[in-house]
Amino acid sequence: xxxxxxxxxxxxxxxxxxxxxxxxxxxxxxxxxxxxxxxxxxxxxxxxxxxxxxxxxxxxxxxxxxxxxxxxxxxxxxxxxxxxxxxxxxxxxxxxxxxxxxxxxxxxxxxxxxxxxxxxxxxxxxxxxxxxxxxxxxxxxxxxxxxxxxxxxxxxxxxxxxxxxxxxxxxxxxxxxxxxxxxxxxxxxxxxxxxxxxxxxxxxxxxxxxxxxxxxxxxxxxxxxxxxxxxxxxxxxxxxxxxxxxxxxxxxxxxxxxxxxxxxxxxxxxxxxxxxxxxxxxxxxxxxxxxxxxxxxxxxxxxxxxxxxxxxxxxxxxxxxxxxxxxxxxxxxxxxxxxxxxxxxxxxxxxxxxxxxxxxxxxxxxxxxxxxxxxxxxxxxxxxxxxxxxxxxxxxxxxxxxxxxxxxxxxxxxxxxxxxxxxxxxxxxx
Amino acid sequence: xxxxxxxxxxxxxxxxxxxxxxxxxxxxxxxxxxxxxxxxxxxxxxxxxxxxxxxxxxxxxxxxxxxxxxxxxxxxxxxxxxxxxxxxxxxxxxxxxxxxxxxxxxxxxxxxxxxxxxxxxxxxxxxxxxxxxxxxxxxxxxxxxxxxxxxxxxxxxxxxxxxxxxxxxxxxxxxxxxxxxxxxxxxxxxxxxxxxxxxxxxxxxxxxxxxxxxxxxxxxxxxxxxxxxxxxxxxxxxxxxxxxxxxxxxxxxxxxxxxxxxxxxxxxxxxxxxxxxxxxxxxxxxxxxxxxxxxxxxxxxxxxxxxxxxxxxxxxxxxxxxxxxxxxxxxxxxxxxxxxxxxxxxxxxxxxxxxxxxxxxxxxxxxxxxxxxxxxxxxxxxxxxxxxxxxxxxxxxxxxxxxxxxxxxxxxxxxxxxxxxxxxxxxxxx
Numbered sequence: 001x002x003x004x005x006x007x008x009x010x011x012x013x014x015x016x017x018x019x020x021x022x023x024x025x026x027x028x029x030x031x032x033x034x035x036x037x038x039x040x041x042x043x044x045x046x047x048x049x050x051x052x053x054x055x056x057x058x059x060x061x062x063x064x065x066x067x068x069x070x071x072x073x074x075x076x077x078x079x080x081x082x083x084x085x086x087x088x089x090x091x092x093x094x095x096x097x098x099x100x101x102x103x104x105x106x107x108x109x110x111x112x113x114x115x116x117x118x119x120x121x122x123x124x125x126x127x128x129x130x131x132x133x134x135x136x137x138x139x140x141x142x143x144x145x146x147x148x149x150x151x152x153x154x155x156x157x158x159x160x161x162x163x164x165x166x167x168x169x170x171x172x173x174x175x176x177x178x179x180x181x182x183x184x185x186x187x188x189x190x191x192x193x194x195x196x197x198x199x200x201x202x203x204x205x206x207x208x209x210x211x212x213x214x215x216x217x218x219x220x221x222x223x224x225x226x227x228x229x230x231x232x233x234x235x236x237x238x239x240x241x242x243x244x245x246x247x248x249x250x251x252x253x254x255x256x257x258x259x260x261x262x263x264x265x266x267x268x269x270x271x272x273x274x275x276x277x278x279x280x281x282x283x284x285x286x287x288x289x290x291x292x293x294x295x296x297x298x299x300x301x302x303x304x305x306x307x308x309x310x311x312x313x314x315x316x317x318x319x320x321x322x323x324x325x326x327x328x329x330x331x332x333x334x335x336x337x338x339x340x341x342x343x344x345x346x347x348x349x350x351x352x353x354x355x356x357x358x359x360x361x362x363x364x365x366x367x368x369x370x371x372x373x374x375x376x377x378x379x380x381x382x383x384x385x386x387x388x389x390x391x392x393x394x395x396x397x398x399x400x401x402x403x404x405x406x407x408x409x410x411x412x413x414x415x416x417x418x419x420x421x422x423x424x425x426x427x428x429x430x
Numbered sequence: 431x432x433x434x435x436x437x438x439x440x441x442x443x444x445x446x447x448x449x450x451x452x453x454x455x456x457x458x459x460x461x462x463x464x465x466x467x468x469x470x471x472x473x474x475x476x477x478x479x480x481x482x483x484x485x486x487x488x489x490x491x492x493x494x495x496x497x498x499x500x501x502x503x504x505x506x507x508x509x510x511x512x513x514x515x516x517x518x519x520x521x522x523x524x525x526x527x528x529x530x531x532x533x534x535x536x537x538x539x540x541x542x543x544x545x546x547x548x549x550x551x552x553x554x555x556x557x558x559x560x561x562x563x564x565x566x567x568x569x570x571x572x573x574x575x576x577x578x579x580x581x582x583x584x585x586x587x588x589x590x591x592x593x594x595x596x597x598x599x600x601x602x603x604x605x606x607x608x609x610x611x612x613x614x615x616x617x618x619x620x621x622x623x624x625x626x627x628x629x630x631x632x633x634x635x636x637x638x639x640x641x642x643x644x645x646x647x648x649x650x651x652x653x654x655x656x657x658x659x660x661x662x663x664x665x666x667x668x669x670x671x672x673x674x675x676x677x678x679x680x681x682x683x684x685x686x687x688x689x690x691x692x693x694x695x696x697x698x699x700x701x702x703x704x705x706x707x708x709x710x711x712x713x714x715x716x717x718x719x720x721x722x723x724x725x726x727x728x729x730x731x732x733x734x735x736x737x738x739x740x741x742x743x744x745x746x747x748x749x750x751x752x753x754x755x756x757x758x759x760x761x762x763x764x765x766x767x768x769x770x771x772x773x774x775x776x777x778x779x780x781x782x783x784x785x786x787x788x789x790x791x792x793x794x795x796x797x798x799x800x801x802x803x804x805x806x807x808x809x810x811x812x813x814x815x816x817x818x819x820x821x822x823x824x825x826x827x828x829x830x831x832x833x834x835x836x837x838x839x840x841x842x843x844x845x846x847x848x849x850x851x852x853x854x855x856x857x858x859x860x
Contacts, residue, residue, distance in 0.1 A: 036840070054483070058840055060840075075574075143504075187492040187496045388826075392825060395818075396818075396822070403818075410485050
């Protein structure tokens with residue numbers, strides 16, 4: 001009798017957690033990802049601001065699972081899921097992969113509320129490529145400002161707009177302003193980087209809407225202390241080559257970054273069930289797909305109820321827990337047991353502002369300032385997969401703490417030539 | 431009276447060394463590079479083999495020179511040099527940069543002995559982009575081999591050919607074979623990476639032709655001990671999609687890497703003087719351009735005589751010394767003195783084989799094996815610019831020494847989709 005074959009789509013937090021559940025089981029597992037690495041997304045904003053290198057927050061998936069001999073990792077892009085035939089089709093393959101059980105953990109991408117044409121002007125922050133694009137625009141802006149002669153152009157180059165006041169936006173804004181105002185001033189001769197404007201735009205009444213109000217207020221104060229202009233109750237109506245429109249107001253900026261919305265991976269449509277407004281799969285309490293008890297969804301792709309009116313947030317601990325739960329339920333099914341409902345244990349929320357401040361909620365207790373930041377750093381180092389990465393990131397943070405310097409400020413030649421800033425420049429006289 | 435304006439083209443070893451000479455001088459310096467970073471080329475092969483990350487061996491040029499207030503660093507691509515008008519033209523600029531003195535330190539690129547069409551099939555190793563392209567092909571080859579069903583295809587994917595037996599080729603071959611045979615075996619299920627073939631092709635009678643014969647022999651033995659096939663007196667006659675031709679012999683490989691020849695930056699032609707066969711500038715003894723005593727050439731771009739029949743090699747210490755010399759001569763000219771001839775002090779030669787072996791010559795003394803490797807590591811750490819980089823690289827090496835693991839094994843989604851390996855794949859059964 002052939003062993004059950006479980007296919008896992010996605011090597012993020014959810015996919016890896018699911019795979020690990022099968023450590024001791026007499027099953028075959030195939031995990032497919034379109035990249036070769038697991039990405040530690042909570043620190044992606046640090047790659048975007050050149051504070052960490054991509055390899056500091058990634059680890060090869062097959063290295064993580066190397067000792068689990070029943071798992072085969074394949075690099076591939078999933079084209080479609082056929083839930084009737086129980087098959088996966090890859091985009092570059094002849095033939096399909098059959099499964100007995102399936103875990104779909106392909107995550108989410110950023111969304112522009114129906115304005116996909118904004119993506120060209122305002123990159124989001126979900127994948128490594130996103131982070132490297134933001135980093136490129138961030139670094140190139142100052143390089144071009146140093147050469148600019150037209151002051152209007154220079155001001156636009158030294159204005160950064162972050163759309164979205166959730167943790168990602170807050171963390172991005174805090175880091176950008178700190179680097180501009182403290183780390184790189186002496187590197188330039190013609191521009192005064194302390195005059196850089198950083199504007200954080202949030203559609204609702206407060207930043208960090210998922211946090212207690214007092215911590216939102218604290219985060220706002222900390223951001224303003226770092227010279228970030230925090231604009232709440234402001235909806236972006238248009239983004240183009242020149243900047244951002246908030247109703248009638250226009251802000252000229254060549255560095256607009258999107259941290260405002262997510263949409264689910266398009267594979268969700270193949271599961272032939274109800275999706276929520278963001279395209280996430282409305283799963284059963286045990287995380288399975290309605291009508292297909294052998295198919296589970298975990299991570300950002302799953303819309304999981306929490307209580308009456310609430311949903312489990314799209315954060316890393318939730319993805320971890322959902323992935324583990326999906327794996328455990330599959331083992332139950334294989335052994336002939338009933339499945340159980342998923343329960344999310346919210347261990348706490350964290351958001352960092354700059355290099356040594358943060359706000360945090362843990363077990364009902366609220367933290368802010370430096371103690372919160374220490375907690376944040378500890379938790380993130382703990383969750384980072386891979387000992388080498390932990391050491392490397394610790395070294396980078398220690399260095400940044402001591403010197404304000406950021407280590408990964410890299411523009412390659414191709415990145416320079418690919419600049420979105422077009423037109424010809426005058427040469428400033430020495 | 432306006433201060434003399436010195437323009438330096440290139441932020442590599444030579445350019446930076448030249449810039450530093452003007453620390454205390456009443457001059458204005460403009461340094462232009464087409465990237466924003468200084469690259470530590472001796473360790474580029476480690477980025478190519480995913481052992482180090484790009485940011486481990488780079489440092490922003492303007493950060494290095496931040497305390498030198500008389501230096502302005504500009505990101506730009508030089509289109510042409512007008513030695514008659516004493517002007518530099520940038521490719522994206524209106525207007526030109528005038529200079530009183532010029533240091534051209536734009537380096538070299540790899541050369542294919544007139545067969546530029548080979549570049550597509552066999553990337554070289556001079557810039558970060560080169561290293562990342564080699565890395566991509568290296569990592570993707572194993573990923574595709576894991577999915578391959580056709581054994582002929584799989585063997586070609588697991589065959590790597592390095593063309594060129596100088597230090598770069600030797601270092602690349604030694605690292606690739608070690609990673610394939612020792613570091614990643616447990617990461618794969620369907621392929622046995624210890625069966626990877628690594629072939630080093632050298633046109634002359636021995637590898638490391640610039641080293642004493644006994645050390646060439648030692649390096650060859652060490653490479654063969656690591657299962658590298660060392661082929662001397664072998665000239666590559668053709669490289670295409672499928673592999674490499676050596677006369678009538680054909681080696682099927684999807685991973686051919688070029689470490690065999692260099693040619694000078696094309697800007698040399700603007701200097702209107704004699705060039706050698708590789709396009710390097712035949713400089714005067716003081717490193718100036720014949721007919722233009724205010725223009726100096728330093729680094730890989732300069733063809734500098736050493737004795738009757740010898741030339742200064744294109745290595746980092748030589749570039750450092752030439753850059754410093756050029757800077758010093760310019761200061762002499764400004765102060766009304768005569769210039770002096772350049773003298774190269776060969777501090778020694780080093781090449782590493784694998785992660786703990788090397789061959790080295792210092793002050794006439796020859797070293798091999800582990801002591802040579804320690805010396806190599808010490809010298810490279812010393813020359814690395816930037817304290818943070820030194821710590822990071824030390825950590826990476828310590829980790830690799832302890833575990834054989836390499837930290838920077840990254841394939842992004844774009845890199846996966848850009849794979850040169852085309853065609854459709856069958857899905858192996860679990």
